Amino acid sequence: MRDVNVNLITEKVRELCITSNCDLPKDVEDKLKEGYEKEESSFGKYSMENVLDNVKIAREENVAICQDTGLAVIFMEIGQDVHLVGGDLAAAVDEGVRQGFKDGYLRNSAVDDPIFVRKNTGDNTPALLYTEIVPGDKVKITVVPKGGGAENMSQMKMLKPAEGVEGVKKFVVESVINAGGNPCPPVVVGVGVGGTIEKTAMLAKKSLMREAGKPNPNPLYAKLEAEILEEVNKSGVGPQGLGGRFTAFAVHIDYFPAHIASMPVVVNLNCHAARHKEAII
């Protein structure tokens, strides 16, 4: 058994909130550069130039890449040989978010109740904390700031198994094209298939953290990812939706066994600022 003080978790969450919002992962930046080179539309080039300049400025000046610094989605893998001490884990995580958003000059984007009052909580809490117990004695924390523009374009559908691969493909491609310029393309298309609906959504969300463009290890799914990417990039939507070739820079599909009656699909998009950062304690 290894004792881990939750104060250390507060400190790491604070740091990851800031770095994830200011420093775009290299793999994402490389994909954006690749798309910029290949883009044929002048609007697409213009938008991508702004996007790439912006990534550099944010990193150099340690300021937010995008003003939508998102809800603080946090995944935590806790080794089963870890004993958390020193206080309440959820409170420690929220404290990290509170400090990180204040000290990093990040925007508070959370409102308390979603329907009636919609009052800003003032410190971007609560975090959306998802914990998982894994083997070992480490704690892995991943912070994924999730902006509203791309999240609002999420789609879910309970497809019939008879609709097969073509059904999945059609639904995903249409979801991305219908989203148009709203989710700040070029996007990462996160897709979850299988499980029950909460699982499907989680698969889609987690797929966004995969190294950009790395194919699914199952060749059938890898092929589907490539086909969907090709279709989406034929749509003409382009960077910012103003017309061009570069609508998505990656399609990530993750799957889980499904019920004999079901083929649930969730599409969760990420804007070009596909932010995530992790640390291991």
Place this chain on the structure above:
Amino acid sequence: MSNIKKLTTPLTEEQVVGLKAGDQVTISGTIYTGRDAAHKNLIKALNEGTELPFELKDQIIYYVGPCPAKPGQAMGSAGPTTSGRMDSLTDALLSKGLRGMIGKGPRNAEVIDSMKRNKAVYFAATGGAGALIARAIKKAEVVAYPELGPEAIHKLEVEDFPAVVAIDIEGNDQYKIGKAEYAI
């Protein structure tokens, strides 16, 4: 893309008549921020006949909820938010003389009709380029609804704010034109 056209506020009818969808522009002068919650408040004020926090005629509203300013900055990262969420709240403002909007993403038919009727223009700024755009903002002050935090209405002084004419006063829509041009 065209040579860059330089615009200054207030944005008069004469200035927008010559603008075409697809034109690259820079905007200098005073503009106002306003997004979801501020729009609801503005519409409420119009419905109740109470005074608006600023005169809409020939002004530009920028759909943005900025990050707080770091020391030395006028404003933190400040890129556009998705304009479509303001669609149902836009006609009322255009009818009162609002001349321009800056945001990202397409607008619906109701907004485009109202833009044609009221000779207003919709500019697109680059979504997700908040740090870059913040450099064009020289001064910022909250002029209404401070309780809304990042959604408060800010009066901004901008210099060479970079944008593209996405929809012009004739209703030409770069989102539709661009997509059709590059669809395979």
